Amino acid sequence: MTDDILRMSGITKTFPGVRALQDVNLSVRRGEIHAICGENGAGKSTLMKVLSGVYPHGSYDGEISFEGEPCRFTGIADSERRGIVIIHQELALCPQLSIAENIFLGNERAERGLIDWNRTNHEAARLLARVGLRENPVTTVSDIGVGKQQLVEIAKALSKEVRLLILDEPTAALNDEDSAHLLDLLRGLRDEGITCVIISHKLNEVIAIADSITILRDGRTIETLDMRADAVTEDRIISGMVGRDLEHRFPPHEPNIGEEALRIEDWTVYSPSQRGRAVVSGAALTVHRGEIVGLAGLMGAGRTELAMSVFGRAYGTGISGRVYRDGRPVEIRNVRDAIRHGIAYATEDRKRYGLNLIEDIKRNVSAARLGKLARRGWLDENKEYQVAEEFRGSMNIKAPSVQSITGKLSGGNQQKVVLSKWIFTDADVLILDEPTRGIDVGAKYEIYSIINRLADEGRAVLVISSELPELIGLCDRIYAMSEGRITGEVARADATQERLMQYMTKGQEQKK
Structure with a gap:
């Protein structure tokens, strides 16, 4: 009698012109947390969509066995009836409905065609307590943060008597505290006998929580590692993911630091929603040409x-302070002024604010500086195409053409389009906010190489990152912030996670 709750054998899935999965095998033991790792495009999400019925039986080759019985799911409803529930990276909640309504949407607590609201809210409260979410069930989902929304999704899965829970990048958009709470919850569900399959790029979290790890590369199964028996390290996982050993996570780089490009003095910003609360207080920093500066x-x-x-x-509101470009004070009243003065900001949320996902690559590349492509007020589409093609080549954007829809690209390639857009504006001060968030380890290396190249071209780069190893490995200097203030500055040679964390918690420890 096998202890496997799930077996997927010889799974092959083909899209027009692309073979996404090739003879993939996956076995998951009952009551374990099983991680699936791989670069973007490795086939992780596709495999889980095959399992959950998003891609129905008949659209792929291979066999699925769940709890010892063959399964041929024709849709999500089929898999959910068997206790298999998937939570996608893009949460499927209705923001205008209450927490309780979302939990039981499509699975309503009703009698004689009428919803029993007392029962609905009572059962929702019980499920919320189970996942550790202290919220009133009648609270509207739009009024809670993304970390809490993730817990609502898990409560929704538990309402369906889940036996196999699939989570696709569950902590990608969460802060450290919410991530830690979610991982603790998954451990608790495992102890209750619920099997979990988790897809994640965060290898430190994978090692901390997983009992087994299956690595996919280019749509194929590479290996499955048993955390109880194998010596598993991040380097071991990375080697399987990218097909080569990575002696260094960061490309080697010797900076050639020049004159000051950007200086900010006594910068203060007030919250637009909480009157009188300063979110930035008296901040000051500098970035030089050819320099990569971190902000932790x-x-x-x-x-x-x-x-x-x-x-x-x-x-913000009530903004005060001084900005200097190349040693000269400048007045920046709006985004157009910032672009005119050669300053670019690549947002941390590229999907919502950085890109037009329903447009193609060329339109995204040209969006911030259409004037460079205009003749007498008319857009020169041939030139636009040519410019986008040049960026596709120089940035190694993996897409069939510049007319490919941006929303269909991997996270790493989307980030390259964002960078292309801002480089096209002729910006020589680039502020990159979480430039590798949601990007796999192989694509991260490419982004780091691009950032190094930008610095080598004489641009000044300011990198904001929540990953301290990333800042230490990439940046020439690092500033630390705490409660709106710059609390420390560390040279690369002196930077350690412990020292940065001391600066990052300055002021908070004094309150305890």
Whole structure:
């Protein structure tokens, strides 16, 4: 009698012109947390969509066995009836409905065609307590943060008597505290006998939580590692993912630092929603040409607010302070002024604010500086195409053509389009907010190489990142922020995670 709750054998899935999965095999033990790792495009999400019935039986080759019985799911409803529930990276909640309504949407607690609201809210409250979410069931989903929304999705899965829970990048958009809470919840569900399959790029979290890890590469199964028996390290996983050993996570780089490009002095920004609350207080920093400077801080430290306010006052009210470009004071009243002065800001949320996902690559590349492509007020589409093709080549954007829809690209390739857009504006000060968020390890290396190249071209680069190893490995200097203030500055040679964390928690520890 096998202890496997799930077996997928010889799974092959083909889309027009692309073979996404080739003879993939996956076995998951009952009551374990099983991680699936691989670069973007490796086939992870496609495999889970095959399992959950998003891609129905008949659209792929191979066999699926769940709890010892063959399964031929024709849709999500089929798999959910068997206790297989998938939570996608893009949460499928209705923001205008209450938490309780979302939990039981399509699975309503009703009698004689009428919803029993007392029962609905009572059962929702019980499920919320089970996942550790202290919210009233009648609270509207739009009024809670993304970390809490993720817990609502899990409560929704539990309402369907889930036996196999699939989570696709569940912590990608969460802060450290919410991520830790979610991982603890998954451990608790495992202890209750619920089997979990988790897709994640965060290898430290994978190692911390997984019992087994299956690695996919180019649509094929590479290996399955048993955390109880194998010596599993991040380097071991990365080697399987990319097909080569990575002696260094970061490309080697010798900086050639020049004159000062950007200086900010006594910069203060007030919250637009909470009157009188300063989110940035008296901040000062400099970035030189050819230099990569990091900005570290915990969630809520004010890093993004600082960056957006400098970028044409795109955030905040009551902004005061001074901005200098190449040693000269400049007045930046709006985003157009920022672009005119050679400052670019690549947002941390590229899908919502950085790209037009329903447009093609060329339109996204040209969007911030259409004037460069205009003749007498008319867009020169041939030139637009030529410019986009040049960026597709120089940035190694993996797409059939520049007419490919941007929303269909992997996270790494989308980020390359964002960078192309801002480079096209002729910006020589680039503020990159979480430039590798949601990007796999192989694509990260490419992004780091591009950032190094930008610095080598004489541009000044300011990188905001929540990953301290990334800042230490990439940046020449690092500033730390805490509660809206710059609390420390560290040279690359002196940077350690412990030292940065001391600066990042300055002020908070004094309150305890």
